[in-house]
Amino acid sequence: MYTLFEKLKRSIGKLLEKVTKKTLSEESLDEILWDFKLALVSADVALPVAEELAEKIKETLVGKKIGILENPRKLVLDVLRNTLLKILNPPSKVDIFEMLEKNRKMGKPTVMLFVGFNGTGKTTTIAKLANLLKKHGYSVVLAAADTFRAGSIEQLEKLAKRVGVRVIKHQYGADPAAVAYDAVMHAKAKGIDAVLIDTAGRVQTDKNLMDEMKKIARVVEPDLTIFVGDALAGNDAFEQAQKFHEAVGIDCSILTKVDADVKGGSSISIVHVTGKPIIFIGTGTSLDDLKEFDPEWFVNNILSGL
Numbered sequence: 001m002y003t004l005f006e007k008l009k010r011s012i013g014k015l016l017e018k019v020t021k022k023t024l025s026e027e028s029l030d031e032i033l034w035d036f037k038l039a040l041v042s043a044d045v046a047l048p049v050a051e052e053l054a055e056k057i058k059e060t061l062v063g064k065k066i067g068i069l070e071n072p073r074k075l076v077l078d079v080l081r082n083t084l085l086k087i088l089n090p091p092s093k094v095d096i097f098e099m100l101e102k103n104r105k106m107g108k109p110t111v112m113l114f115v116g117f118n119g120t121g122k123t124t125t126i127a128k129l130a131n132l133l134k135k136h137g138y139s140v141v142l143a144a145a146d147t148f149r150a151g152s153i154e155q156l157e158k159l160a161k162r163v164g165v166r167v168i169k170h171q172y173g174a175d176p177a178a179v180a181y182d183a184v185m186h187a188k189a190k191g192i193d194a195v196l197i198d199t200a201g202r203v204q205t206d207k208n209l210m211d212e213m214k215k216i217a218r219v220v221e222p223d224l225t226i227f228v229g230d231a232l233a234g235n236d237a238f239e240q241a242q243k244f245h246e247a248v249g250i251d252c253s254i255l256t257k258v259d260a261d262v263k264g265g266s267s268i269s270i271v272h273v274t275g276k277p278i279i280f281i282g283t284g285t286s287l288d289d290l291k292e293f294d295p296e297w298f299v300n301n302i303l304s305g306l
């Protein structure tokens with residue numbers, strides 16, 4: 001039975017075994033680290049991230065005179081821990097609750113635009129966040145700005161009913177930017193704290209849908225643009241995050257299906273390519289299965305037992 005992030009853990013474990021058995025010359029390290037990079041990529045770590053991790057290890061160990069009491073295994077673990085924590089704690093921070101409080105005091109709603117690829121669980125994630133915000137005492141309205149996919153409005157309405165929030169909608173084929181705008185105007189008129197905007201799932205090559213998403217962003221000027229990525233998407237998640245960040249500028253990410261992720265590399269890759277934090281992770285199918293992302297927890301989960 002695989003455990004959470006099992007493949008990434010095994011890749012690191014193999015590296016540690018080799019480091020303790022071989023002389024730490026540059027030549028032997030290059031060979032070890034080449035295999036390590038390949039193992040990381042197979043665990044859904046994007047190549048640029050794998051290369052950075054390997055380089056940090058090499059910088060630490062090459063030419064280092066390891067004392068009798070020093071353990072090369074511990075040295076590598078320390079390098080990995082510090083590097084992973086640095087990647088997963090980017091300079092830009094996002095605190096949704098702090099933003100909500102600030103905007104509430106100013107008498108305006110906090111507008112959140114959700115973007116992402118088809119099938120990542122974006123609509124369900126919006127409902128989960130709406131549920132969490134309600135539990136923290138904030139009022140929420142949802143915008144059904146996915147007027148493209150058949151059944152998308154009904155799916156959002158069904159979830160909204162379970163949460164107990166209203167959905168602002170138009171007909172299928174309507175201008176998504178108009179739906180988003182109406183939802184923001186409704187929130188302002190009713191004194192609602194948060195507007196969560198659902199959008200059609202984009203593919204990187206679909207220029208029309210990408211342009212439509214840019215239009216929504218121009219019209220409503222969201223406080224946060226949130227990328228929803230699938231932990232099971234592998235290296236595709238890295239490419240998707242990169243494309244969306246280039247198109248509209250991502251402020252943060254939510255990673256779904258983390259409970260089913262036995263590889264573990266997508267999280268690291270998404271933060272690395274965007275330079276923006278993961279704020280929540282989806283850990284199941286219930287509306288309550290949305291947890292704040294804790295980099296310390298993530299890294300400890302990977303390195304525990306090694």
